[in-house]
Amino acid sequence: MKTREETSRLIRYGMTIDVDKCTGCSNCAVACHMENNVPCRTDETDKSRNIAWMRIYKVTNGAEYPLTRIVYFPRPCMQCDHHTPCVSVCPASATNYDELTGVVDQINTRCIGCRYCMAACPYMVRCFNWWDPVWVGDTGKQLNPDVAPRMRGVVEKCTFCSHRYSKAKNKAHNDGRGYLKEDEYVPACVEACPMGAMRFGDLNNPEHEVSRLIKSPRAFRLLEKLHTEPKVYYLSSSRWIRDMADNYV
């Protein structure tokens, strides 16, 4: 058992997404694609075969006009903190939960493509590479050198842009500093959000904005009843949205 002091010293990177501010513009999803070298197919309509680390779900309250309400849920990897389902089923330890930062990683070169993790993930965040990626036209020249492209036969998913963590750490170490400041490590989606709806930081650090936001009564998580303790929190003032999160999405 860890003492309280030790646990509170551990970093727990997490995200908050204010769905009241989200307009569903999908900037985060595009930024994510670009940042992480996520391949596109010429036909992206088959959502069971395409790859997206960040998906936008559109949810309505089901009521007739004029009472219809729509909410968009941008959905990255939830980075479950407790009994992380994908990690516990992976037979190859290709996906791991890091005790020190709380990041759930995915080591693609280690993946054997069994797709147990895809079955285990309650949020359907994991995607399988059915084909080798094809970089149409000049897109191959725009690949991000900080992220290795995947090959066919492996599973991939959002890693909270862990390469950005490495880069920030590299820079901090260059200044002789072993820790990161709040705004030094931010995933691409958070950076891209034009509404400022997304926030990122250490949930355990009281100086970080996110640690305050997740304590607000507006905060909730998806499928909280599964007790996987996701580190992605959503914020909303509407009761119906908060109620729905535990059941439908």
Place this chain on the structure above:
Amino acid sequence: MESGVKKLKKGEREFAITAGVFFVGLIIFLLAGWTVLPRLSYAEKVQPVEFRHAFHGEDVGITCDTCHFFYKDGSWAGIPKMEICVDCHVYLLGQSPEEKKFVHEYVLKNRHVKWGLYFRQPECVSFSHSSHVRMAKVACETCHGPQGLSKKPTEYRTNRITKYSFVVYGAEAPSNNYGGLKKEKSVWGTIRMDECADCHRSRGKSTACFLCHK
């Protein structure tokens, strides 16, 4: 009529011939596998310019960070660009034929030297020099062996498939243990994952996969 050798039946003779051919073949291929294949799988290469570290270090007296330095954002400059050599080699400094070749072929023609890399990690690995050199104060030699003191033009071998490479030094040099080489030589090559992880573990540093992998 009867000789000492027992007459074999037709079936037995065929079996003996087949088995003989099989074993001779097996031995030939085993030998080939042990001696020829390792040579085939590694390509021997030399650097395009015969650059000697010891010479610049000892005789010219410049330190590593004149050529291998950090940019302000903490990223690593790696092998020096031409601009750094040109600080000194604008014209011929000595009589050596190698310098002459370097100045005439590259400096005056404004061409970049295509240096070979023998520590290049595979695409999926992210490595940071500032974490090790600046933060952890690990010496270059710990990871790179005697390369910073190279006294002769560097010859190295590159695996044709994996591109993992190593440099062959004399027996006196330390080695990071690449199997299959003669005892009188020592080799130093691309760092392997267990080497990274051993050091991290021994110093109580994190071995989370995502730190080193991207």
